């Protein structure tokens with residue numbers, strides 16, 4: 001049977017529609033309940049949270065629900081003098097907060113309101129001799145920080161501020177035999193790291209370095225029988241992987257490996273659905289089942305993934321959780337909605353798979369981002 005699988009079962013009567021207005025209210029109210037335990041505990045993520053919320057609202061076509069001036073003032077208050085952005089006012093600058101700040105300001109077309117040179121210089125200073133990036137002055141290295149640097153500078157039209165060739169050399173050192181990527185050279189493949197590395201290659205026009213078949217196969221193997229996607233083999237499914245995995249597939253032009261087949265492919269089900277008088281013996285059925293299993297792994301079954309994401313909504317509070325029944329949060333709410341947008345939900349705005357921002361914002365900037373088809 002190959003690699004062991006962990007999975008969950010979707011609860012019976014799981015929701016099958018997207019409660020868009022509930023999610024709008026959840027996001028709009030999240031920032032208002034400033035005394036909440038959760039809100040207080042997430043201070044180190046504040047500016048990221050604002051980016052997740054704003055992007056989700058954009059995809060729901062509800063950005064006008066927030067006060068633009070208040071948001072921009074908050075972002076400005078997170079910038080250090082002639083440097084990068086912290087997660088909240090008076091927090092040390094970090095490359096991830098800096099990307100979130102630039103994403104928010106780009107969505108609002110308000111980048112001119114901050115010290116762009118300071119932010120660019122902060123990112124420049126995070127690059128190491130081997131091309132990698134640290135997140136902040138404490139020096140943790142991870143290719144997610146390489147992505148933050150490249151995404152942020154490309155949004156600002158300032159990729160010239162860093163050594164792009166050595167940044168890419170480092171990222172390519174994180175590629176594994178399976179075609180996927182880990183967080184540093186030698187680390188295990190993880191689909192969130194795949195997103196960061198594939199996104200970085202797309203921004204710099206270097207997708208030709210990828211082994212598309214191996215990577216596409218590895219990504220499509222992330223789907224489990226519940227319909228959800230996991231981050232790496234043997235792990236449980238989680239809504240955020242609908243973003244990390246699907247966006248990577250979209251960039252490498254393999255989103256069509258998502259198939260509409262409403263497959264009922266488990267061994268039990270195939271036997272159950274097979275008419276008794278069918279002239280197939282047990283052995284032949286087993287063979288067919290094996291072939292279908294293979295097909296199942298190769299094609300991400302679109303309908304099942306949509307149902308998995310919808311099952312993670314909370315009808316009472318709005319918002320989307322990592323798994324059905326868990327506590328909702330803004331992070332999984334964005335990645336659930338963005339995943340559904342990539343899966344072709346036309347009631348949502350289109351999301352750009354590299355930047356995780358509205359496609360129309362990226363189009364307006366006329367950024368040259370490589371995508372395979």
Ligand code: GRG
Pocket residue numbers: 096099144147148190192193196230231232235236238240355356
């Ligand atoms: C613009 C969308 C966007 C992102 C900015 C910060 C960043 C760039 C990307 C983050 C990439 C990353 C490594 C996310 C981690 C996601 C995650 C759920 C990690 C947990 O991994 P495991 O395997 O946990 O330890 P699970 O729950 O899957 O078992």
Ligand code: ZN
Pocket residue numbers: 238239240241322332
């Ligand atoms: Zn998650």
